[in-house]
Amino acid sequence: MAQVEFIQVGKSYGETGAVHNVNLTVDDSEFLVLLGPSGCGKSTLLKMVAGLEDVTAGEIRIDGRVVNYVKPGDRNVAMVFQNYALYPHMTVQENIGFPLKMTKVPKDQIRERVTRTAAILGLDGLLDRRPEQLSGGQRQRVALARSIIREPAVFLMDEPLSNLDAQLRVQTREELLKLHERLQTTTIYVTHDQIEAMTMGHRIVVMRSGVVQQVGRPQDVYDNPANTFVAAFLGSPRINLQTGKLDGATFGGDGFVVPLNSKLAGAASAVTAGSDVALGVRPEDIEVRVGAVEASGDKIALDGVVSLVEPVGSDLYVRAQTGNVDWMARTEARLPVEPGQAVTLVLNLEHAHLFGEDGRNLAS
Amino acid sequence: MSDITLTSTEIGAAGQLSLSPEEHKREQRRYLLRRTATAYLFLVPAAVFFIAFLVIPIGFLFFYTFHNGGIISPRVYVGLDNWRNVFRDDLVITSIKNTLVYCLMAIPSVFVISMFLALVLQQATRGGSVFRSVFYLPTLTPYVVAALIWQFVVHRDFGILNMTLVKLGRDPVNWIGDPDMALKSITMLEVWRGVGFWTLLFLAALIGLPKELYQAAAIDGANAWQRFRHLTIPLLRPTIFFAVVMATIWNLQLFDSVSIMTNGGPQNSTATVVWYIQQTTFAYTDKVGFGAALSFTLLMLILVLALIEIRLLRKR
Amino acid sequence: MVETHFPELDATVPPPPRRGILSTASLYKLAIYIILIVAAFIAMVPFGYVVSTSLKSTMSLFAYPPDWLPDEPTLDNYRNLIDRYPFWRWLMNSAIVAGSVTLIKLVVDSMAGYAFAKMRFPGKEPLFLLVLISLMVPFAALLIPTFIIVRELGLLNTYWGLILPGLASPIGIFMMRQFIESLPSDLENAARLDGCSEFQIYRRVILPLIKPGLVVLGVFTFMTQWTSYLWPLVAATKPQMATLTVGARSLTSDFTQDWGLNSAAAVLSMLPMILVFIFLQRYFIAGSIAGALKE
Numbered sequence: 001m002a003q004v005e006f007i008q009v010g011k012s013y014g015e016t017g018a019v020h021n022v023n024l025t026v027d028d029s030e031f032l033v034l035l036g037p038s039g040c041g042k043s044t045l046l047k048m049v050a051g052l053e054d055v056t057a058g059e060i061r062i063d064g065r066v067v068n069y070v071k072p073g074d075r076n077v078a079m080v081f082q083n084y085a086l087y088p089h090m091t092v093q094e095n096i097g098f099p100l101k102m103t104k105v106p107k108d109q110i111r112e113r114v115t116r117t118a119a120i121l122g123l124d125g126l127l128d129r130r131p132e133q134l135s136g137g138q139r140q141r142v143a144l145a146r147s148i149i150r151e152p153a154v155f156l157m158d159e160p161l162s163n164l165d166a167q168l169r170v171q172t173r174e175e176l177l178k179l180h181e182r183l184q185t186t187t188i189y190v191t192h193d194q195i196e197a198m199t200m201g202h203r204i205v206v207m208r209s210g211v212v213q214q215v216g217r218p219q220d221v222y223d224n225p226a227n228t229f230v231a232a233f234l235g236s237p238r239i240n241l242q243t244g245k246l247d248g249a250t251f252g253g254d255g256f257v258v259p260l261n262s263k264l265a266g267a268a269s270a271v272t273a274g275s276d277v278a279l280g281v282r283p284e285d286i287e288v289r290v291g292a293v294e295a296s297g298d299k300i301a302l303d304g305v306v307s308l309v310e311p312v313g314s315d316l317y318v319r320a321q322t323g324n325v326d327w328m329a330r331t332e333a334r335l336p337v338e339p340g341q342a343v344t345l346v347l348n349l350e351h352a353h354l355f356g357e358d359g360r361n362l363a364s
Numbered sequence: 365m366s367d368i369t370l371t372s373t374e375i376g377a378a379g380q381l382s383l384s385p386e387e388h389k390r391e392q393r394r395y396l397l398r399r400t401a402t403a404y405l406f407l408v409p410a411a412v413f414f415i416a417f418l419v420i421p422i423g424f425l426f427f428y429t430f431h432n433g434g435i436i437s438p439r440v441y442v443g444l445d446n447w448r449n450v451f452r453d454d455l456v457i458t459s460i461k462n463t464l465v466y467c468l469m470a471i472p473s474v475f476v477i478s479m480f481l482a483l484v485l486q487q488a489t490r491g492g493s494v495f496r497s498v499f500y501l502p503t504l505t506p507y508v509v510a511a512l513i514w515q516f517v518v519h520r521d522f523g524i525l526n527m528t529l530v531k532l533g534r535d536p537v538n539w540i541g542d543p544d545m546a547l548k549s550i551t552m553l554e555v556w557r558g559v560g561f562w563t564l565l566f567l568a569a570l571i572g573l574p575k576e577l578y579q580a581a582a583i584d585g586a587n588a589w590q591r592f593r594h595l596t597i598p599l600l601r602p603t604i605f606f607a608v609v610m611a612t613i614w615n616l617q618l619f620d621s622v623s624i625m626t627n628g629g630p631q632n633s634t635a636t637v638v639w640y641i642q643q644t645t646f647a648y649t650d651k652v653g654f655g656a657a658l659s660f661t662l663l664m665l666i667l668v669l670a671l672i673e674i675r676l677l678r679k680r
Numbered sequence: 681m682v683e684t685h686f687p688e689l690d691a692t693v694p695p696p697p698r699r700g701i702l703s704t705a706s707l708y709k710l711a712i713y714i715i716l717i718v719a720a721f722i723a724m725v726p727f728g729y730v731v732s733t734s735l736k737s738t739m740s741l742f743a744y745p746p747d748w749l750p751d752e753p754t755l756d757n758y759r760n761l762i763d764r765y766p767f768w769r770w771l772m773n774s775a776i777v778a779g780s781v782t783l784i785k786l787v788v789d790s791m792a793g794y795a796f797a798k799m800r801f802p803g804k805e806p807l808f809l810l811v812l813i814s815l816m817v818p819f820a821a822l823l824i825p826t827f828i829i830v831r832e833l834g835l836l837n838t839y840w841g842l843i844l845p846g847l848a849s850p851i852g853i854f855m856m857r858q859f860i861e862s863l864p865s866d867l868e869n870a871a872r873l874d875g876c877s878e879f880q881i882y883r884r885v886i887l888p889l890i891k892p893g894l895v896v897l898g899v900f901t902f903m904t905q906w907t908s909y910l911w912p913l914v915a916a917t918k919p920q921m922a923t924l925t926v927g928a929r930s931l932t933s934d935f936t937q938d939w940g941l942n943s944a945a946a947v948l949s950m951l952p953m954i955l956v957f958i959f960l961q962r963y964f965i966a967g968s969i970a971g972a973l974k975e
Contacts, residue, residue: 403804410853624929
């Protein structure tokens with residue numbers, strides 16, 4: 001059980017992405033997710049906690065102790081690697097017991113703890129196999145077993161699910177959460193998968209180019225993205241971002257006009273009239289209607305022409321053109337629309353955002 | 365959808381560092397020092413031998429290039445005399461010429477034969493391991509033994525080659541006694557001895573190539589030669605690169621077979637650079653300085669040729 | 681032991697479709713094997729002729745034209761060799777020297793290779809460049825200085841005198857670095873987090889995983905030492921320190937050449953090497969693949 005603190009942490013050079021001035025505290029027992037595209041520095045940051053990459057600026061503290069200059073093995077952290085990094089020349093049993101063997105735990109104790117740990121992860125029958133004889137999911141569990149057997153203060157996980165097939169990924173996700181609930185070990189989890197981040201993290205940290213963009217509870221980050229990058233990175237299909245100019249209480253886009261509701265008008269007051277801004281509306285906040293609709297309250301009606309219809313089973317993605325821009329809408333699955341059809345787009349501005357010229361959310 | 369500049373926001377208030385910058389610097393230095401020390405500890409055992417029996421001898425050798433004598437007669441400083449002599453000596457020119465001619469005959473033949481055998485061996489479903497062992501046999505042969513074996517091949521009276529020639533009704537050839545043939549005979553021996561080594565190396569590289577590419581090429585209608593020319597050769601570039609450079613380095617040092625088979629003769633037609641170095645340093649005993657200067661000349665020659673090859677092969 | 685079976689070794693290209701009675705596929709197969717057998721014949725014939733000569737009696741050696749096979753095979757030459765010359769002593773000397781150099785080099789070179797492949801330290805690039813350049817130094821050129829150093833150390837005519845210079849060769853360091861570099865870094869990172877010291881990582885993770893590479897380097901080093909001639913010739917002047925190559929060469933005096941005796945010595949001196957190779961052949965290939973020489 002431990003708290004991990006990042007204070008002005010930076011890495012000026014490195015094989016992967018650099019990291020700039022990270023300030024963050026991971027609470028005891030927290031499950032924190034580092035999220036971002038590849039090369040954003042999230043893995044580097046994780047490896048810096050593990051001691052596999054040097055910290056070139058600031059300090060990392062685990063339970064108040066500065067660990068910048070502590071050997072990886074002495075930091076009391078365990079890591080699950082993307083490719084599991086199981087020792088190919090050892091059996092499952094030897095793999096799981098290896099950390100204990102290296103810390104000079106007596107043999108009979110190792111055997112007992114290996115058996116217990118293997119039981120937790122359902123590896124009982126596989127102890128004498130070698131990694132190459134295991135399926136992907138089993139390997140993943142062995143890697144997990146090897147990291148929990150030491151009862152470390154912090155778990156570090158580097159995209160541990162990315163090599164599993166979709167079904168197994170969902171199942172393992174749940175198991176990881178159950179395991180965390182049971183062990184209550186502080187966990188830092190790196191992923192580029194927003195679904196994993198949203199479902200697993202107590203808080204998520206969105207990173208880009210080595211810089212932390214936003215930290216918060218998943219839903220908060222989704223609902224109130226700090227900037228256009230976060231807004232675009234979370235959510236599928238991508239948020240609709242339309243550039244335009246503010247003109248009093250209206251947003252003038254390319255060939256269309258949206259009157260602002262009170263929330264957006266409040267945000268708009270942060271910048272001068274006539275400045276360049278971007279309006280962000282998520283696809284699920286756009287309704288597609290056939291026939292004319294009256295605007296009311298937060299809802300704005302725009303005329304459009306359908307250009308693409310993508311059924312994904314549970315939903316229907318509809319792309320429609322208004323003025324000179326495209327909107328993506330996520331609507332009910334069985335809506336009878338087809339390309340070329342004239343429709344009305346109903347924008348719900350309740351969860352819409354205005355972003356300034358520099359990309360920042362004007363409401364924040 | 366238009367592009368939007370994405371910028372960052374500063375997150376989180378900067379906390380207080382618990383170590384002062386000086387403490388950080390000190391701790392970091394100690395940490396890096398320990399890591400460097402560990403690495404050097406791993407290098408020390410190899411370095412001891414490397415320094416004692418490679419670096420120091422090279423230093424000695426360099427020192428000798430400016431001196432005469434030292435083994436039997438007392439050592440005398442002679443300045444650049446040895447270096448000057450190297451470039452005046454006729455046998456130096458001859459030996460360099462012989463060595464280069466040998467390399468130009470041996471290296472291409474060995475590579476073509478080895479690559480061909482490796483390609484054929486790759487197709488053999490059964491008995492591959494037997495053939496691999498048999499092909500490697502000559503490489504495993506000590507030079508002393510290879511030279512003996514080769515005498516059975518090139519001997520004027522009862523060598524295999526001449527026996528075969530006579531049986532075919534042709535005149536026997538004086539394989540090692542004729543100055544025109546001697547270097548070619550040496551080349552034959554070296555090719556015979558070297559083919560197994562390179563065949564196995566090329567085979568290993570061939571087996572490691574991605575199969576999907578070949579399937580794709582076959583579907584695209586590429587014939588065997590086109591596949592070899594446009595897939596195998598480019599994919600094997602790293603291996604071929606390594607092989608050419610190493611073969612040059614090794615073959616420019618041709619010595620053992622020459623020393624045992626012909627001892628440089630007849631009429632210096634098989635005198636190679638290393639053979640001459642060995643002659644001046646050991647056989648003529650007191651020309652150590654000259655031999656040392658010649659050694660450095662060879663080292664430079666190898667370096668220059670290797671660098672030229674690296675340049676040429678890297679570019680393409 | 682790590683599984684080093686490479687199924688691809690036995691893989692074959694799918695045969696073209698059948699046509700007629702003698703299909704193109706079987707013609708193709710036939711051609712493949714004819715080429716292989718001819719090549720094998722060329723590789724083997726000189727050696728076979730030596731074996732045959734070693735079994736000939738002194739009388740039949742002078743037959744002209746010589747016979748391909750002995751009329752009455754005899755082991756006289758082998759008996760002669762063992763009775764009249766310290767053959768077993770030569771064999772032992774060769775085994776001790778080649779064995780020691782191989783064992784020491786495997787340890788020392790794999791350690792240095794690990795440092796060059798996976799560790800971060802100042803001076804790494806220049807030092808490795810030095811290793812690469814030293815690959816180009818001809819050993820024959822260093823004969824005199826090496827001789828003087830060994831003489832000054834008082835090691836002439838000792839095993840150490842024969843062994844030590846053989847340990848300087850940098851090719852092993854280069855080979856080991858190539859092998860170790862191809863191992864995924866996450867393995868040693870995992871070991872580091874599991875509490876291993878660098879030496880424990882080397883001993884418990886790296887070494888077991890580069891076994892194929894160790895076999896390649898081992899066979900290569902043993903072969904080089906077993907066949908080495910020049911250095912033992914100058915460093916071991918006493919007959920009881922002679923290695924097989926030097927001993928076998930001493931059978932040829934300036935006046936006579938006993939072909940039968942020479943051949944028997946040749947056969948016996950090659951036998952251990954061949955056995956070692958046949959035994960390790962599979963690993964040798966697998967190792968060469970694993971280390972697939974990269975730039």
